[in-house]
Amino acid sequence: MYDHAKIEKKQQKRWEEAGIFETLPSDCGKKKFYALFEFPYPSGAGLHVGHTRPYTAMDVVARKRRMDGENVLFPIGWDAFGLPTENYAIKHKVHPASITEENINRFRAQCKALGYSFDWKREINTTDPDYYKWTQWIFLKLFEKGLAYKKKMAVNWCTSCKCVLANEEVVDGACERCGAPVVRREKEQWMLRITAYADRLIDDLKDLDYVERVKTQQTNWIGRSYGAEVLFDTTAGDKLKIFTTRADTLFGATYMVISPEHPVIEKWAGSISNMSDILAYREAAAAKSDFERTELVKDKTGVEIKGVRAINPVNGEDIPIFVSDYVLMSYGTGAIMAVPAHDTRDYAFAKAFNLPIIEVVAGGDIEKEAFTDCETGVMVNSGFLNGLTVEQAKEKIIDWLTLNLKGERKVNYKLRDWVFSRQRYWGEPIPLVYCEHCGGFVPVPEDQLPVELPNVENYEPTDSGESPLAKMTDWVNTTCPVCGGPAKRETDTMPQWAGSSWYFLRYTDPNNDRALASKEALDYWTPVDWYNGGMEHTTLHLLYSRFWHKFLYDIGVVPTSEPYARRTSHGMILGEGGVKMSKSLGNVVNPDDIVNEYGADTLRLYIMFIGDFEKTAVMQKDAVKGCARFLDKLIAISEKVVEGKEYSERLSPSIHRTIKKVGDDIEAMKFNTAIAALMTLLNEFSDAPQVNRAEFLTFITLLNPFAPHLTEELYEKYAPKGSFLSVAPWPVYDPAKTVASTVEIAVQVNGKLRATVALPVDCESQLAIDTALADERVAAAVAGKTIVKTISVKNKIVNIVVKG
């Protein structure tokens, strides 16, 4: 066992003093490489072992690219606004800013102890007014372009955080962060028009190097569907507009349904004879939480509107209209045509209310269930569509609707606009003031940014849904920047996701006080070349930041329309026994413990060796030992290295192969097999009679990205003063030298392994077959039988097919 604590501290100090990980200027002549992982929220719990997986992975990549001679930007910062800090501050009566500072100090120390090669001079903090000034600036640009607007609407209200949530933050009807139930509340909220970018957010994915599951998840979340809007005449006089993806089934529409919140209910009040029933139903629907609504998916409820009926535009049929909460006001037009024969929900409703079911696509059995999987069917009972395929009917009906002014093509999305305001203290103030005289919200002028968070006595959230800032009358009351009259500041703050939607831009030029970053810095560094992050952010941070970036591109602030060229995603680290690590289970592994016992290099190796980077892995403390032993073995070998400038004949092929393997594996994020290859090579070293200096140096260079401290220490013995392995050139391999002169070939008889034979590389297949047949075990298996066929695959296998 070596003194890891001493060595690691020493090397960290050397690196820092020499500044070898500082980013070079953009005119350095090197190819740029921007490596990024999702910057942490500096929680009170400190760095978790789960953090070390993506951090170490990207550190390995960054270190390897630096050794490849690239100019690497590998930054770190703190996404420090957020509720846990605020809640802790309330409980312990301290200012969130001071807790944030404490937490950051701890995270920083932990990161340094792990030897990450960050450029510490570019550290950022989203709660720093010099940073959030630009977050506010982007908001003002969104406001200026009409992409930020205030709207009264039903929102998700977390009963514990006492704050609204974005749709993306609601998981199974509960708050994504605290797990408390979420209810619907009518509130005025700031919204960002992310839906305006829905198409581009889907379409631009196709040119990006993102792992496929991220692309599909984003595409599904945005949920684009192509269909038509159709106008139905009603006996109330005006028309009712619906959205459908199946206009081809119009002849099967036997009733209509509108959402309980649909505004026509008020409009038709005079004609509706059972208004009280309908209002009672609406009230009952509104009282349901999101959770209850999803729980009750099965049973369809509703009320028929008495007094108003609709006319099916294709056949003039008079059909009833229902109110039911299975139709959502927030999607499409809040009204549907119901085709029970070909939609499961309509079918269930029609059965419950005893409504007619008309088959319009042949092939199913509508007595039993709705025939929905009918894309290949043929139209029936459908007038002028009869005999057409579904595909043909879809085209024909849309043409017919358009021609007769009864409808038109329409695209709809599941994606909703982003609810952007929060009624909490610890977030960026929204830089707007409300002026009665000017008749609305007025932006705070750019030269008055940032609008800083005032010091408040009490951060306690309110049940009324007002931000704690609202009580700060000194701060709230201000003058209007336009007319100079009295005005009130907006007291809601921005959500946690604001600061992280653009932070990667700030790293390129972190101290700029005239722009969020200079044009030169953005031109050189963006887009991020490789961004790794958690799957849990796919429809949150990743989507939000793509949206902001596209907006900034549109207004000419950034030079690319996408922020990240490549996106990878790491699997979760589970606790012992395959369960999620949590405080309550007491199975949280603190990386500090492993660092103290074995050293940072061992932890780094272990966390990379644990398994496929993209998959969930289980922490097994026992297995850490294997990595510690590997390093001990390396030290033992280092003490016996002899002089030598060339690889020995014995080790040369393995060394060349390993250089290739480790390099390829790092780029493919197959860190586990890269380490396995290094272990194999080290085992060969210890079996060899001796290891020379050239061989040893290549080995520690390959290992350096994974175990930078020990390899740097071992390198000092050979290196001129002031030179560093961490920035030494990556070894090159010669493809011709990766193969030994002989290979072992498997010999099969009828596909079953019978022997292995040694043969010269790339030998003729006849020689391989002859050698195989000469083997006594093969001969025995073939004896007395007829050879029907022989197959020989170069350097791999010989298969002899026999009969009889």
Add this chain to the structure above:
RNA sequence: GCCGCUGUGGCGAAACUGGCAGACGCACCGCACUCAAAAUGCGGCGAAGUGAUUCGUGCCGGUUCAAAUCCGGCCAGCGGCACCA
């Protein structure tokens, strides 16, 4: 229900484009060193069989000289979405 991913020893896992299944590591067993233990080194380690051999990558079937890998049909687990018309 829909979309996606995964299923391989006692355990974590490897296996390029179909070509010796189980690399590498953990645990375990034996031996050496030691008074002893730890550490270290050497050897073994999918199952059955004394053995030649046979069986074996979730299950059933297919294609192929050859299948963990390709095709068809299931089963189980994980993740995402979910009354989205």
